[in-house]
Amino acid sequence: MDDIVKQALAKWPNVPHCYGWLGLDARGNWYLRDDRTQATGPFPVAKGSLLQHEKLIDFIQRNYEHDAQGQWFFQNGPQRVYVELEAAPWIWRLGGDFSVNSHSGLAVEPSACLLDEEGKLYLVAPIGLGLIHTQDTGLAAEAVEQGRWVPENVRAADLPARFGHVMSPAASQPAKPAAPG
Template sequence: MDEIVKAAIAKWPNVPHCYGWLGLDARGNWYLRDDNAQAAGAFCNPLKGVDPVQKLASKGSLLEHEKLISFIQRNYECEDAGSLKGQWFFQNGPQRVYVELEATPFIWRIGSAPDFEVSSHTGQTVRAQRCVVDEHGRLYLETELGFGLVHSLDMLNAADALESGLWVPQDLLTRDLPQRFGYVRSPQALQSA
């Protein structure tokens, strides 16, 4: 966490948390979700039965400002205790902005053979500890940093890693992943419940 953020927390310790305003999609892109986007529906709408125009509207605005994205990614963390455990957030100065996840807290990029280097959407290099495949054929990795989905553009490299025996996938259902790996896809939905 940035030192300036730590100083802001110390100076203003009681700033209310923010829910629903920031989303991370299945490709590691950040979205700002204003009132209109939130009114259009949940960020992580299931694909089945959702109008594509509504789904796009509910995502919000794609963040493209590199310095803002870098700031978010440096200050992206997970609640590790209490009733908020497993909820990911961006610490924006004194305010904690909880993140809506389309898929998982991390999106992994996979390098080519022979190293198959794994890095997160936040730019950190990690080591895969466990490999999971769901009923839709999506590939996930658990690392020392956390749990995440392999980016769809890197599936060829991931397939090569699997064929080489580097990773042995375990079959799990998508609906079981958040509880099994300790993350919350929609902190906003928990607040509404």
């Protein structure tokens, strides 16, 4: 976590958490979801605005964590911005040598490989569960064919409970009161 974030937490410890405003899609892209977007549906049905500012994305990724309930968040100064997940907390990118890096650039060593009912391939690593990026499925298939990874068949719906992550922290929050008319 950035030092400036730690300082802000110490200075303002009781800032309310933010839900529904940030999403991570199955390709490792971040989306900002304003009130209007949230009103049109849950993530990823209503994705919002694709974040493209590299320094902002780097800041989010450096301060990306999870709480004891398995809800992933971005610590934005004193405020936690909980993340809506499309597929998993991590999106893996593969190198030509079958090295694995997270969408945020962290190198990991996978300990298991999972294949869901839709043919999506996941890897388990010390930092958590992640989905193989669609652009890297060819390399992933090579790794499986070479016996580097042996996929275990799973149901995608079972993965959050099995790996302890929450797909939609916003869904567990009380409904917002209607705006005064």
